[in-house]
Amino acid sequence: MAKLDQGPPNYKEMLPPIIKENYGTWRYHEIPRSGVLKHVSESGAALYSVRVATPRLVSIDFIRDVCTLADDYCDGFLRWTTRNNIEFLVSDEAKVNPLIDTLTAKGLCVGGTGAAISNIIHTQGWVHCHTPATDASGVVKAVMDDLYEYFDSMKLPAKLKMGLACCLNMCGSTHCSDIGIVGVHRTPPRIDHEKIRKGTEIPTLVASCPTGAIRPDPKNKSVIVNEDKCMYCGNCYTMSPAMEIYDPKNDGIAILIGGKVSNARSAPSFSRMVIPFLPNNPPRWPEVTDAIRDILELWIANAQRGERLGEWIERIGWERFFSLSGLPFSDMLIDDYIFARETFRTSAGFKF
Ligand code: SF4
Ligand code: SF4
DSSP states (O other), rough: OOOOOOOOOOGGSSOOOOHHTTTTEEEEEEEEEEEEEEEEESSOOOEEEEEEOOOOOHHHHHHHHHHHHHHHHTTTTTTOOOOOOOOEEOOGGGGGGEEEEEEEHTTTBBBSSSSSSSSBOOOOOGGSSSOOOOOSSSHHHHHHTOOOGTTTOOOSSSSSSSESSTTTTTTGGGSSSSSSEEEEEESEEEEEEHHHHHHOOHHHHTTTOOOOOOOEEEEGGEEEEEEETOOOOOHHHHTTTTTTTTOTTTTTEEEOOOOBBOOOSOOOOEEEEEEEEEEEETTOOHHHHHHHHHHHHHHHHHHOTOHHHHHHHHOOHHHHHHEEEEOOOOGGGOOOTTTTTTTSSOOOOOOO
């Protein structure tokens, strides 16, 4: 059969020999030191994954350097994770510490395992996407620089997963992160009627709006936006450059907390909004880094060992969280108007 170049290659072709030989027979894993996962199989074979954070936007030179290190220390086997970490897959225990020494000497950060912050999963930001209300890698760099002490150690009450999405489309997993950083627009799109007439498919544009806020305006060969229905998501701008939504004064960041994907100890849960708006203040976003550090330190000071951020808040109650944190509470933060006017405790929907 002819070999085609369509579609991804079979992942099994790229597995390290130790994983192929012990496929399906891995018994347990442990964390011998921060940044290293040791997986042990029924045969007694052990694989060490050395985890390194990356800034996500990296140069070809950086990738070449990393691949050379993989050749030197682990027969060329490494993987990129969804959280923008690199894991070097080392099957020779004697090479683990020399690899870490080399990585550290190059200024790379080893950590993110166990009761630590893993690197922040994040999105495109101002560099690439159409609809961001904030940057992605810039905010992540500022936050992780501030919290680095919790990346290369394991002194948190439990693991902490953070996500950043630069608009409500939430390409980053902010809806189920311990701490979610979400870019929010706060003004409706500005319609350029001339551009609509010149090159926009109006039915597609109308269909792109999740709230039905856009309707055709046949008289003007354009559209009308019902601003009361608009939730400032920017989907229409994805469909047409005539619907610009950027607003330097009003775009910013909301903070959502308490979500998780894992079903260990308690059911998976969605994050909930606790800070509706912080300004974009590049290059170091001090309002955002301060707010996140405050929430983190409150959790560290009050949680039991093993208790994730949302589990701690569920135990003490959201009212108590707002009271301890000093964050202003408003009914705009309530996640379900029908049941939770005062309790903040029912469904997982959130309201901007
Ligand atoms: Fe683009 Fe929104 Fe995704 Fe950011 S979250 S990459 S702005 S679609
Ligand atoms: Fe509709 Fe979103 Fe555009 Fe508002 S920003 S008009 S809700 S698509």
